[in-house]
Amino acid sequence: MYCDVTKEQDIGSLVQSTIRLHGRLGIMFCNAGVLSQSMKTILEFDLSSYEKFFAVNVGEVAASIEYAGQAMVKANSRGSIICKASIAAGLASDRNTDYVMSKSLVVALMRCASSQLAPHVIHVKIISPGPVATSALCATLGMGADDIESMFLRMFRLKNDGVLKVKHVADAAVFLATNSANSPMSNKLEGKVAIVTGGASGIGEATARHFAVHGIRMMVIADIQDELGQKVMESIGSHKCSYKHCDVADEEQVKNLVHSTVQNHGRLDIMFSNAGIVSNTTQTILELDFAEFDRIFAVNARGMGACVKHAARAMVELKIRGSIVCTASTSASSGSERFTDYCVSKHALVGLVNRQANSLGCMGLGLKGVTLDTKHIADAVLFLASQDSDLITGHDLVVDAGFLVR
Structure with missing residues (x-):
C-alpha cells in the first residue's frame, strides 16, 4: 500500500x-x-x-x-x-x-x-543497526553495495571479518517481534557445544533446557549445587548433557572446566557465564562490609572474567567463531539505595563486555551481556548464542519488562 x-x-x-x-x-x-x-x-x-x-x-x-x-x-x-x-x-x-x-x-x-x-x-x-549497505546508503553515496561493504571492511574492525548486512537487521527484528518460545521447533544450535555456569537452577537451568530443545550437540552444566545439577542433567539426558562441579570464584576450576569440555567434545562454541550470587545484606555505601564485598566480586565479577578469559582462549586456539554471553542485571544501570556491592559487581561486568568486545570481535568471537528482570531470559540467551545474532557483539540486551523506562 x-x-x-x-x-x-x-x-x-x-x-x-x-x-x-x-x-x-x-x-x-x-x-x-x-x-x-x-x-x-x-x-x-x-x-x-x-x-x-x-x-x-x-x-x-x-x-x-x-x-x-x-x-x-x-x-x-x-x-x-x-x-x-x-x-x-x-x-x-x-x-x-x-x-x-x-x-x-x-x-x-x-x-x-x-x-x-x-x-x-x-x-x-x-x-x-551499525553501518549497513542499504539501498538508501548506496543511492546517497553513489556506490554499489559490494563497494560500500569493502569500504566498511577497511574502515572498521568488525566481528568475523564481516560486514553487517540487511539480513542481520531482519533477524533482530524477527526476534523482537515474536515470542521465540512459541515458535516452531528449530535447530539454531545444531552441532554446537556449550557450557552453562550456574546451570543447576533458575535462569541457568531454564537456558540449559532451552538449548537442549534447539538442537545443542552437547552441553556441560557447571555449578556448585551438585545434587540439583545431576537432576537437571538426568532430566535433559546424558546423550546431550553432562554435569561438572565448578566454583567460578576459583580460576583454576574454570580453566579445568573449559579444558575438559574441549578435551571430551572437541570444541567449545558457547559459554553462558551465568553463575552469580546476591548480597546477604542490604548495606549502603556508609555501611560497606568489604569482606562481603569481596565475596560478591569473587563470583559476579572475577568469576565471570575467568569464564570469558578461558572460553575465549579456547575458541581462539581452535579458530571457532563462538559466542560468550554473560548475565548482568538492571541494577547495573538503575542503581539502588541498598545492595551496593551487588550493583557495583554487575556494573563491572557490563564494563567488561563493553570494553573487551572489540578485541574479541576481531578474532571472530561475540561477547554479549543480557540484563535481566523477567522469566524470558532463556529466549534472549538463545538468540545471543545463535547465528541469528552473529553480527551483535559488545551489547547489553535488557530484558526487564520495561523496568528501566518506568
Missing part, C-alpha cells in the same frame, strides 16, 4: 486498512527513514532541510506508534511496535548533525512510548 510517512493521515489510513482487511494488527515495524544528504556541522545547520528530514525520521515513528498503539489498545491486542534507530544515536559525529539528532529522538520516543504502553501489554522496542 502506498504511504507517505510524512503525512499523518496516510499512516492512520494504513493502520485502519490493515485492520479492515486482516482483522487485527499485531506488529508495527517503523522502518522508513532517510539519510542526510549533506555533511554539515552545527555551524552550517540548514533548519529548512532539518525540518523536512525530521518529518520522516521522527514524525513517521511518532505517528506509527500513535495509530498502531491506538488500534492495539482498542483491540486489546498484545502487540509489538519496533522502531529503527541507529548506532549514530549513541555516538558523537563531526558531520551529519541532523541525522544523528533525529535518531537520538527516536530512542527517546521509544523510551516514553514503552513506558506509556506497557500497562496495555504493548511492547515498544528499538533496533539500532
Whole structure:
C-alpha cells in the first residue's frame, strides 16, 4: 500500500486498512527513514532541510506508534511496535548533525512510548543497526553495495571479518517481534557445544533446557549445587548433557572446566557465564562490609572474567567463531539505595563486555551481556548464542519488562 510517512493521515489510513482487511494488527515495524544528504556541522545547520528530514525520521515513528498503539489498545491486542534507530544515536559525529539528532529522538520516543504502553501489554522496542549497505546508503553515496561493504571492511574492525548486512537487521527484528518460545521447533544450535555456569537452577537451568530443545550437540552444566545439577542433567539426558562441579570464584576450576569440555567434545562454541550470587545484606555505601564485598566480586565479577578469559582462549586456539554471553542485571544501570556491592559487581561486568568486545570481535568471537528482570531470559540467551545474532557483539540486551523506562 502506498504511504507517505510524512503525512499523518496516510499512516492512520494504513493502520485502519490493515485492520479492515486482516482483522487485527499485531506488529508495527517503523522502518522508513532517510539519510542526510549533506555533511554539515552545527555551524552550517540548514533548519529548512532539518525540518523536512525530521518529518520522516521522527514524525513517521511518532505517528506509527500513535495509530498502531491506538488500534492495539482498542483491540486489546498484545502487540509489538519496533522502531529503527541507529548506532549514530549513541555516538558523537563531526558531520551529519541532523541525522544523528533525529535518531537520538527516536530512542527517546521509544523510551516514553514503552513506558506509556506497557500497562496495555504493548511492547515498544528499538533496533539500532551499525553501518549497513542499504539501498538508501548506496543511492546517497553513489556506490554499489559490494563497494560500500569493502569500504566498511577497511574502515572498521568488525566481528568475523564481516560486514553487517540487511539480513542481520531482519533477524533482530524477527526476534523482537515474536515470542521465540512459541515458535516452531528449530535447530539454531545444531552441532554446537556449550557450557552453562550456574546451570543447576533458575535462569541457568531454564537456558540449559532451552538449548537442549534447539538442537545443542552437547552441553556441560557447571555449578556448585551438585545434587540439583545431576537432576537437571538426568532430566535433559546424558546423550546431550553432562554435569561438572565448578566454583567460578576459583580460576583454576574454570580453566579445568573449559579444558575438559574441549578435551571430551572437541570444541567449545558457547559459554553462558551465568553463575552469580546476591548480597546477604542490604548495606549502603556508609555501611560497606568489604569482606562481603569481596565475596560478591569473587563470583559476579572475577568469576565471570575467568569464564570469558578461558572460553575465549579456547575458541581462539581452535579458530571457532563462538559466542560468550554473560548475565548482568538492571541494577547495573538503575542503581539502588541498598545492595551496593551487588550493583557495583554487575556494573563491572557490563564494563567488561563493553570494553573487551572489540578485541574479541576481531578474532571472530561475540561477547554479549543480557540484563535481566523477567522469566524470558532463556529466549534472549538463545538468540545471543545463535547465528541469528552473529553480527551483535559488545551489547547489553535488557530484558526487564520495561523496568528501566518506568
